[in-house]
Amino acid sequence: MTKRIVIVGGGVAGTMVANRLAKSMVKEVYDGELEIVLITNTAQHIYQPGFLFIAFNEGFMDQFKKEEKYLLHPRINLVIDEAKIIDVKGYKVITERQSFDYDFLVIATGSYPDMNSVPGLAEAGHTFYTPDGAVKLREAMLNFKGGTLLLTIDVPHKCPVAPLEFIFMADDFYRELGIRDKVKLKYTYPIGRVHSMEAIASWAVQEFDRRGIEYEVFFNLEKVDPEKKIAYNMDGSEHPFDLLVSIPAHRGAQVIKDSGLGDEDGFIPTDRYTLKMEGQDNVYVVGDATNLPVSKAGSTAHYEADIVVKNIISEVKGIPASHRYDGKAFCFIETGLKEATYITFNYEQPPRLSPPSEMLHWFKLSYNEIYWLAARGIL
Ligand SMILES: Cc1cc2nc3c(=O)[nH]c(=O)nc-3n(C[C@H](O)[C@H](O)[C@H](O)COP(=O)(O)OP(=O)(O)OC[C@H]3O[C@@H](n4cnc5c(N)ncnc54)[C@H](O)[C@@H]3O)c2cc1C
Incomplete structure (x- = not known):
């Protein structure tokens, strides 16, 4: 019987999880044993770190925006629709127009200012x-x-x-x-x-x-x-x-509040190592949507996505999920218009700063382009 993985939210985290799963389980997907459904409420995928450059007239929105459908593996079922209720007891996601049962669910609905x-x-x-x-x-x-x-x-x-x-x-x-x-x-x-x-x-x-x-x-x-x-x-x-x-x-997304899944700010109680939603064995949470004591950042979403993908693959194959997230995050920091530094840290190791340099600024600018490879699951 076909197993269905539903991912809600097509930002950094959801897109990375979907593409990495499709690439890693390409045979199962083509043989019809696995279906990957990505539900997201906008056709545009926006690279948010670009906003900082726009504010200083160092970039334009067109550079930081692509159609989600062109970023996804062709066998991912992309649904552009608003998830209204996530029913973890009934194993289903109800959108404005449809309802999707799932075997595994990944919640990646982000946060908003x-x-x-x-x-x-x-x-x-x-x-x-x-x-x-x-x-x-x-x-x-x-x-x-x-x-x-x-x-x-x-x-x-x-x-x-x-x-x-x-x-x-x-x-x-x-x-x-x-x-x-x-x-x-x-x-x-x-x-x-x-x-x-x-x-x-x-x-x-x-x-x-x-x-x-x-x-x-x-x-x-x-x-x-x-x-x-x-x-x-x-x-x-x-x-x-x-x-x-x-x-x-x-705050966390409205659907999290409406589904009664989050804390008072709408963030989902999540196991810091397995990234499973607390009390739910087949629901993972990735990116800004978690309540974890880690930076809400694209890099965090990226590292978490790797763990979630490995664990879902194990579970689909009937093997226990053994991979653990260590809280890793990496951030470039622009220290002006021409120099940058970076930090990396995890649950145990506090951040240490590198001396700012022009080269690190160029790395940060390069990542604005490289990001699209990461979103596609290539990096
Ligand atoms: C100005 C700025 C600068 C930043 N700089 C950096 C940086 O330098 N480095 C870094 O690592 N991070 C940076 N970030 C943070 C980074 O962009 C976010 O942490 C990252 O986007 C989180 O990914 P996510 O997938 O969890 O959420 P998002 O990327 O926000 O994606 C969530 C997706 O879920 C969709 N969604 C929400 N609700 C629903 C629903 N009900 N139904 C269907 N879809 C839904 C949303 O439309 C969205 O597409 C920056 C952010 C900003 C704003």
Whole structure:
């Protein structure tokens, strides 16, 4: 009898899992023993790290977007539809138009920045965390002739290093435009240091001081007055701005909440090693959708996808799933418009920074292109 693997979400994680499964089990797929169904709610596959470059007029949306159908192995059944309910008791996914039974399910529905999490933020704030937001922010960055650029950050959010990349790139951007002396850059962070990872925080503070970037910790945005252009910290302090850029708290996909599968933020309780949804033996969770204490990042999704694919193949073949995810993540960090560094870490090893260099910046830019090979399951 044909076994069916259903994957919900065609972003980094879902696409990688689907392609790797199809390539590894090509015989079973062609013999009709295995069917791979990928359900995703948009025909476009967007490479989100590109948004950062768009905001600084270093790239355009066309570079970072492809049709999902051209990325997938031809024998994957692509369904462009909204998953409405994931019924893990009934082993089925109900979409707007159809219902799909499964033998194995992979949930890869990602996370989204909730600009409505703070009153006034959606009206007053810019973000580079969405395609439209990045394009609008580019215009605002180019039109900004001086004043205070305030960056606020809430957690959890994907790509934990992107806010730092943004502020360092903004520093270079306004230096290149010759108006850095007219621009006050102010970085804020919600906890008692400037980044959740200690090694990054101590490096970043030195960089802030060297570059004349102001910073404030324990900054938790409570509300924004779009008329007066004031951001209010929870401690009651008022922070005037001329340009507000925000990375708001992220949430899991609506379908996770509607299906009763997530925590209060919509993230799915997941076993940190097996990547199975807690209490479900045939359901895996990959990428931003998990509640794991790892960075919500494309690289995390990539490493997790490898484990999930190996374990599903084992289980389809009747062998116990023995592969374990070790929490590995890798992030390039742009330290300006022309240099970058990188970090790698896992559950046990904290990150260590390499000295920034122009070569690492070129590696980061190269990965923007190489990504499409990774999505296709080639790398
Ligand atoms: C500005 C920015 C910079 C970044 N930089 C980096 C970086 O340098 N390095 C790095 O590793 N990561 C980076 N990231 C993070 C990275 O893009 C995400 O962590 C990654 O995309 C997560 O993959 P995912 O598959 O879990 O989620 P996504 O890629 O978001 O995919 C989720 C998919 O599920 C679909 N979906 C959701 N709900 C439903 C539903 N009900 N039915 C059907 N489909 C649904 C969505 O439409 C989407 O296609 C960055 C992100 C941003 C925004």
